[in-house]
Amino acid sequence: xxxxxxxxxxxxxxxxxxxxxxxxxxxxxxxxxxxxxxxxxxxxxxxxxxxxxxxxxxxxxxxxxxxxxxxxxxxxxxxxxxxxxxxxxxxxxxxxxxxxxxxxxxxxxxxxxxxxxxxxxxxxxxxxxxxxxxxxxxxxxxxxxxxxxxxxxxxxxxxxxxxxxxxxxxxxxxxxxxxxxxxxxxxxxxxxxxxxxxxxxxxxxxxxxxxxxxxxxxxxxxxxxxxxxxxxxxxxxxxxxxxxxxxxxxxxxxxxxxxxxxxxxxxxxxxxxxxxxxxxxxxxxxxxxxxxxxxxxxxxxxxxxxxxxxxxxxxxxxxxxxxxxxxxxxxxxxxxxxxxxxxxxxxxxxxxxxxxxxxxxxxxxxxxxxxxxxxxxxxxxxxxxxxxxxxxxxxx
Amino acid sequence: xxxxxxxxxxxxxxxxxxxxxxxxxxxxxxxxxxxxxxxxxxxxxxxxxxxxxxxxxxxxxxxxxxxxxxxxxxxxxxxxxxxxxxxxxxxxxxxxxxxxxxxxxxxxxxxxxxxxxxxxxxxxxxxxxxxxxxxxxxxxxxxxxxxxxxxxxxxxxxxxxxxxxxxxxxxxxxxxxxxxxxxxxxxxxxxxxxxxxxxxxxxxxxxxxxxxxxxxxxxxxx
Numbered sequence: 001x002x003x004x005x006x007x008x009x010x011x012x013x014x015x016x017x018x019x020x021x022x023x024x025x026x027x028x029x030x031x032x033x034x035x036x037x038x039x040x041x042x043x044x045x046x047x048x049x050x051x052x053x054x055x056x057x058x059x060x061x062x063x064x065x066x067x068x069x070x071x072x073x074x075x076x077x078x079x080x081x082x083x084x085x086x087x088x089x090x091x092x093x094x095x096x097x098x099x100x101x102x103x104x105x106x107x108x109x110x111x112x113x114x115x116x117x118x119x120x121x122x123x124x125x126x127x128x129x130x131x132x133x134x135x136x137x138x139x140x141x142x143x144x145x146x147x148x149x150x151x152x153x154x155x156x157x158x159x160x161x162x163x164x165x166x167x168x169x170x171x172x173x174x175x176x177x178x179x180x181x182x183x184x185x186x187x188x189x190x191x192x193x194x195x196x197x198x199x200x201x202x203x204x205x206x207x208x209x210x211x212x213x214x215x216x217x218x219x220x221x222x223x224x225x226x227x228x229x230x231x232x233x234x235x236x237x238x239x240x241x242x243x244x245x246x247x248x249x250x251x252x253x254x255x256x257x258x259x260x261x262x263x264x265x266x267x268x269x270x271x272x273x274x275x276x277x278x279x280x281x282x283x284x285x286x287x288x289x290x291x292x293x294x295x296x297x298x299x300x301x302x303x304x305x306x307x308x309x310x311x312x313x314x315x316x317x318x319x320x321x322x323x324x325x326x327x328x329x330x331x332x333x334x335x336x337x338x339x340x341x342x343x344x345x346x347x348x349x350x351x352x353x354x355x356x357x358x359x360x361x362x363x364x365x366x367x368x369x370x371x372x373x374x375x376x377x378x379x380x381x382x383x384x385x386x387x388x389x390x391x392x393x394x395x396x
Numbered sequence: 397x398x399x400x401x402x403x404x405x406x407x408x409x410x411x412x413x414x415x416x417x418x419x420x421x422x423x424x425x426x427x428x429x430x431x432x433x434x435x436x437x438x439x440x441x442x443x444x445x446x447x448x449x450x451x452x453x454x455x456x457x458x459x460x461x462x463x464x465x466x467x468x469x470x471x472x473x474x475x476x477x478x479x480x481x482x483x484x485x486x487x488x489x490x491x492x493x494x495x496x497x498x499x500x501x502x503x504x505x506x507x508x509x510x511x512x513x514x515x516x517x518x519x520x521x522x523x524x525x526x527x528x529x530x531x532x533x534x535x536x537x538x539x540x541x542x543x544x545x546x547x548x549x550x551x552x553x554x555x556x557x558x559x560x561x562x563x564x565x566x567x568x569x570x571x572x573x574x575x576x577x578x579x580x581x582x583x584x585x586x587x588x589x590x591x592x593x594x595x596x597x598x599x600x601x602x603x604x605x606x607x608x609x610x611x612x613x614x615x616x617x618x
Binding site: 005012016302310311313314315316389 | 470479483485490507
């Protein structure tokens with residue numbers, strides 16, 4: 001009964017000094033709002049990353065040449081195209097491979113020049129990266145040394161701007177060689193396994209790319225496991241394979257699982273960092289509430305004195321002020337949660353991520369604001385309760 | 397019902413002890429109307445604080461309803477103030493945020509009484525002081541005399557054994573002051589309330605059945 005009255009009294013008193021209430025609440029709103037935004041955005045990003053892997057599948061790994069390359073004697077050998085294409089025959093857990101290499105160059109068309117990347121690829125690149133074509137055909141393994149290219153969506157837009165309507169069959173000049181467009185690849189999202197230049201650049205036969213750059217090695221190989229393939233087994237098979245065929249070449253393998261784990265660790269660090277920032281702003285907000293409550297106590301000394309004279313115990317006074325600071329903080333917390341959810345929605349829309357409301361964030365926000373209310377209200381409430389009734393009555 | 401035996405009170409003011417009460421003896425019977433008269437600074441406010449359980453004596457024994465009540469904890473003092481004492485102050489001391497009716501309810505909240513019962517009692521008390529018509533007004537909308545009536549209703553709401561009035565007419569003009577005084581006389585005569593009025597006005601003291609004079613920390617019967 002008394003508690004209910006204390007609650008109503010606290011609400012009335014806060015309503016009675018609206019300006020002060022609003023000022024006190026602002027800090028908490030910002031604090032809780034940023035904590036919620038950070039936790040929500042963190043969750044959204046993590047979900048987004050995991051979604052990418054769900055799309056690509058986790059039965060994929062990539063490898064590059066290791067740092068300490070050839071440990072054997074004799075000729076140093078790199079990541080040769082033939083070795084990577086023959087790899088599945090010697091590694092039972094690997095189904096197929098997609099070696100690729102990377103070029104930068106100028107594409108000239110209709111008097112315009114544009115700097116775009118090119119990826120030298122094999123036929124298997126399409127399926128491993130789950131690419132689809134909107135027009136024409138993909139690079140075939142029969143297109144050895146051919147000047148054919150498949151173009152990404154950004155290049156499509158640029159060419160369309162220049163008035164090209166029939167993309168397939170059009171010839172473009174890339175690195176001073178004339179390429180025929182044979183297909184158009186649909187836009188794909190970027191991720192840790194898929195090379196990022198699919199949308200931005202052109203895809204050409206890996207043999208052609210190696211000839212243009214006079215390079216005898218591929219840069220990176222994407223490998224897909226057999227349906228029952230084991231990631232760890234595949235890694236050791238690949239390493240053993242290169243030791244044998246490439247004169248002791250060491251390779252650095254990254255599995256999808258490993259990438260997910262790395263990313264989760266990064267996310268955890270990110271969330272922790274943002275959490276700390278949020279906590280600091282929450283402490284600043286809480287100190288603001290404490291300050292406002294202390295002002296309120298000294299302004300209402302007389303009221304405290306009257307209540308004490310009428311029989312309020314110290315405990316009643318303490319609870320009354322504590323209720324005010326808890327209500328302040330919780331109100332700030334709820335507004336903060338709404339702002340935080342709104343802000344994370346805006347962020348998610350901006351980066352085109354799937355939006356979701358993190359339950360943890362909401363529960364965390366409410367709990368934290370309640371605890372902040374008790375924590376930062378305790379000292380002022382104790383001050384109020386400890387006032388001598390006679391001195392309090394005399395106060396003006 | 398209230399007995400003070402050799403009550404002393406001293407405050408520490410810097411390096412010196414100030415003796416405000418120097419051994420006060422007083423017995424107040426049930427149903428009495430007593431005035432304590434004295435000039436300002438003579439210690440009558442300190443005496444009132446001790447009799448109202450807002451303060452504890454430095455030495456001496458205070459009997460309330462035949463029980464030694466000199467050294468109680470804050471919690472016990474609060475309970476006595478809430479249930480046994482009704483205060484009326486010179487400056488009324490109403491809470492400006494609350495209506496007259498809610499102000500009268502205030503002591504009952506701390507008893508944990510439910511809202512319905514509180515409001516019923518408060519309405520009765522406002523009727524007793526002839527303020528029923530203004531029950532929903534806030535103190536700022538009332539005159540001094542009206543505010544003091546609300547304050548008296550508040551003091552009465554807890555049906556206390558003792559009403560302590562500290563200069564109840566001090567902030568009012570003569571006519572309104574006399575109205576309030578008449579109200580006290582009526583409460584004492586017709587309702588049997590025990591009332592102690594602290595005042596510096598001889599005119600007020602004269603109307604009380606019994607008056608004691610306070611001078612220099614000591615009490616003298618008139």
